Amino acid sequence: MEITLSVLLLFMIFGAIYALFASDLLSALISCGIVGYGLVICFLLLRAPDLAIVQIVVETITLIIMVAVVLDSTRHDLREKVLIREKGNSYINAKYVFNVLTVLVLALFFLFFFNQAIDKLDAFGEHTTRMAKAYIEQGAERTGSANLVTGILFDFRGYDTLGEATILFTAVVGVLTILRLKGHK
Amino acid sequence: MIVFILCFILFLVGLFGLLTSRNIIKIIIGLSFMEFSVYLFLVLIGYIEGGQAPIVVEGIDIQMIVDPLPQAMVLTAIVIGLATKAMLLSTAIRIYKKFRSFDIRKIRSLKG
Structure with a gap:
């Protein structure tokens, strides 16, 4: 397992280095995608299916937004x-x-x-899962969710998720404020 | 052990991009590399050799489940990373509209 992960990580590092030295911003973004989707495969190998699903969605959204920004402006890199x-x-x-x-x-x-x-x-x-021992042993009975990650996220640590939702809301408000067409004179 | 070191190298590549690039888009890319390496590091800590995904089904060995706690925390961190990246990109769009360039050396006349 360690060797497979190391090969994948080396691939990701090469993608990252290429992304930083590419002279075209569009190809830099594509190689940024190498790192993001390599991370998805790493999560799958590390037995974290929830993270893999979330990372695929998030990476695709950010890649689309970034390509839209770059195509709308300039593709030249400045160094x-x-x-x-x-x-x-x-x-x-x-x-x-x-x-x-x-x-x-x-x-x-x-x-x-x-x-x-x-x-x-x-x-x-x-x-040794000593921090999460209670979650693993009693999580399924006490939350009623077979998936322990969702059990922790929405039940044991519900306030964390509430804070996360607050941050998302603040970010959306911030983006709308920054991109507002009319400003104060 | 070697995966931890490779993870750290990915972090350093992101740091290099963050500090030496002169283009806002490249800086955002470097920042996202640093984020990715930290996510991966946290999930690597919770892995057990030959472990199972943290989903409780009939007949699963409860000792061989990988640690679900870092996975839950990283899930939160990924979504927050998306939010901050959206903020950064919208700021970049604004800067391009005002200065007609992504070059941070040209952005000197910042005022309220």
Whole structure:
């Protein structure tokens, strides 16, 4: 299982790198789709069918919206040049170097916390479900739902779902406000 | 272990895109890569080797069910990710209409 997932993840990483370096925004979006739908397959392999269904729907919607935005405007990518040519001489662009250095510093920062998290975690595939033991043992009887994920989502953690619905409503109101045609003078 | 590291690499690729791109669409793409890697990491933690999907049917071994708690939390996170991405994209449309460009270096005259 780990090898299958690793191959899939490598494929996703290559798709991600291509998406970041593509010069056409439309092809960048298509390779963003590689990562999103690869995630769907990962969820299916990890025995999470609910997540796979939700991710397919969400990925398709975002891809359609993003393609609509790009087709409506411009497909050109803009990037910082690595080398600046001036009077025959070429210099390395200081801004680009600064960006890459920032990425490296942040990567080291995250690596530190990643290491700490990995130390405390169980190895892959040997998880002990001690947090969810009560949910697994009594969830089906107490909620009446055979699917434990929906049981947790709508019963044990119903307030979380209420908050999620509030965020969705706020986002819809925000999108309508931003895209409103007339504004105040 | 190696899947965790690959997940982290995907996170770093997203971070690189977020910080070095000059195009708003590319920045949104990088942000979504970071989101994807975090979802995958959370679901990977709850996996049990040879486990079953968390759906209780007749004759299932209750010890071999994968952890349903991270799955429920990630389900919430995916939907919230869709909401934030819709907000970002509508802001991008507005910026393109005003500045005729997705270049963040040209967006300097922001005022209320």
